[in-house]
Amino acid sequence: MTTKPQTLPDLSLLLAIEELDQKRREIDERLKEIPARRERLNAELARLDRSLSEKEQSISVKEKSISTLELDCKTSQTQEADKKVKLNSVKTQKEYDALKEEIELANAERGKLEEKILLLMDEISELKNLVKRDKQAAELKKKEIRLELDALAATEKALQDQSQAANVDSQTRLQALPEDALREYKKLRAALPEGRILSRLSAEDNTYYCSACNSPVSHQIVINMKKRLSLSRCDICHRLLYL
């Protein structure tokens, strides 16, 4: 399949533009991966903070439990003091014994409360040590992540600049193309919005191939190409062929 523009466009110009477009696409592909990477790093930062805050929360819950237990102890002590005063004014031995038993029971109960308080205090002290250790590790990890985020932002900026520069370069080169070459380029680009629009002719054992799709190319096309009679395309993938 051949086309006959008025003048044969300089394929090296189109090739240079295609190289730029290809480069920009590669840069854009890398740029596309950045938001997901940033999201993963930010999620890791949030996870570290959440894990620490959960442990701190657990300490605060235990501290509240201690306050409640201490209050219960105090109430029990006040009641005991009242009962001890009452002991002096009871009239029968039976009343006396009953009151005495109540006081002993309350005492035993208070002992249990105090044990619980001590246990909670131990747990809190252990948790505080754990939080201290985790906090140090988390701070180090967060510092690493923030550095990684900074590097990612710098990479993103550099890639955006490169992409923009390649785009400007490509546009400038497109504007400098002869009209028919530009038309040809646009037509090809529309048919193949992604990927290459030019394909190098490759030869093996006197057979010629389109290097993009590996289809054989007829000798007539090769002759036309060598004589620069017309623009030649691959019959299969329709890319412009160049030598």
Ligand SMILES: [Zn+2]
């Ligand atoms: Zn082809």
